[in-house]
Amino acid sequence: MPEGHTVHRIARQLRRDFVGHRIAVTSPQGRFAAGAERLDGRELVGVEAVGKQLFATFDGGDVLRVHLGLYGAWDFHGVVSPIVDGQVAVGSMGAPRLRRAVRMGEGEHELRGGADAPVFPPEPVGAVRVRLATTQSVADLRGPTACEVLDPVAAQAVVDRLGPDPASTDDLDAAQEVVVQRVTSRTVAVGQLLMDQSVVAGIGNIYRAELLFRARLDPHTPGRRVPPDVVRALWRDWVVLLDDGIRVGAMITREDLDAEGRAQALADPRQRHWVYGRAGLPCRVCGTPVIVEEMATRKLYHCPVCQR
DNA sequence: CAACCATGAGGAT
DNA sequence: TCCTCCTGGTTGT
Numbered sequence: 001m002p003e004g005h006t007v008h009r010i011a012r013q014l015r016r017d018f019v020g021h022r023i024a025v026t027s028p029q030g031r032f033a034a035g036a037e038r039l040d041g042r043e044l045v046g047v048e049a050v051g052k053q054l055f056a057t058f059d060g061g062d063v064l065r066v067h068l069g070l071y072g073a074w075d076f077h078g079v080v081s082p083i084v085d086g087q088v089a090v091g092s093m094g095a096p097r098l099r100r101a102v103r104m105g106e107g108e109h110e111l112r113g114g115a116d117a118p119v120f121p122p123e124p125v126g127a128v129r130v131r132l133a134t135t136q137s138v139a140d141l142r143g144p145t146a147c148e149v150l151d152p153v154a155a156q157a158v159v160d161r162l163g164p165d166p167a168s169t170d171d172l173d174a175a176q177e178v179v180v181q182r183v184t185s186r187t188v189a190v191g192q193l194l195m196d197q198s199v200v201a202g203i204g205n206i207y208r209a210e211l212l213f214r215a216r217l218d219p220h221t222p223g224r225r226v227p228p229d230v231v232r233a234l235w236r237d238w239v240v241l242l243d244d245g246i247r248v249g250a251m252i253t254r255e256d257l258d259a260e261g262r263a264q265a266l267a268d269p270r271q272r273h274w275v276y277g278r279a280g281l282p283c284r285v286c287g288t289p290v291i292v293e294e295m296a297t298r299k300l301y302h303c304p305v306c307q308r
Numbered sequence: 309c310a311a312c313c314a315t316g317a318g319g320a321t
Numbered sequence: 322t323c324c325t326c327c328t329g330g331t332t333g334t
Contacts, residue, residue: 071328
């Protein structure tokens with residue numbers, strides 16, 4: 001369920017507390033026993049996120065590739081350092097219902113073993129596919145759709161299949177034109193193209209719905225019928241939303257909220273979005289009931305009046 | 309308890 | 322278009 005912003009935050013957390021350390025790698029659940037044994041005791045030398053994929057490189061070049069899919073999450077225990085200035089760090093990232101959040105105050109570096117287990121390291125809870133551990137910090141991965149060890153060439157091949165990700169690209173303008181080309185050359189609905197990770201990486205079902213609403217664009221519009229300037233606006237908006245999501249740690253997509261409204265939306269997910277998850281509720285702009293339909297097996301929310 | 313659901317994606321048909 | 326995998330929270334009987 002995590003979209004791109006979550007994976008970038010996870011990459012930051014791993015860089016902050018794990019890169020530069022020798023890592024004890026285990027698979028409490030057992031389903032990653034061989035991979036864990038291969039990586040165990042090596043130094044983590046770098047972590048990158050591209051789209052929804054995470055690449056953790058160990059000394060010697062092996063890359064741990066993780067994709068959280070719908071259910072995956074990382075839980076962090078022990079020292080969980082702040083990853084964004086002026087903000088709390090959250091001890092768990094991924095599928096929201098999995099959050100056994102350990103919230104830590106600004107600037108706080110604290111040794112603790114989780115909310116209900118004041119020992120370190122804590123016993124693994126549930127089906128932990130991989131545990132990465134330093135002497136001070138633990139990262140538990142559960143429920144990933146992909147978790148494998150790749151050599152650098154294979155890892156790069158995965159990256160090469162992905163479209164641009166604003167948070168892993170240094171040339172946003174060049175990336176923008178790649179997206180323009182990949183959208184406007186297709187007859188597939190733009191609502192599907194935004195979810196296609198080879199077109200643009202990191203967008204999921206929530207950001208898809210919200211980007212289209214913010215652009216007031218009908219999700220059914222064929223890619224080739226979307227004017228290039230509208231694709232550019234979508235891309236620039238994705239740049240903004242992703243950056244905000246990485247900093248805030250939540251998908252607050254309503255640009256009409258003031259600081260207080262954003263604070264309330266952070267506490268109440270029902271206030272975060274224009275249309276996502278609001279089937280039958282009045283559009284926040286025109287009052288028309290929000291429509292939900294299936295598009296390529298995923299729920300698509302949109303306003304039939306504002307988006308055309 | 310079971311059934312259903314979720315911010316995902318690959319592969320078979 | 323369907324099936325499968327992965328985990329766990331919520332809802333219903």
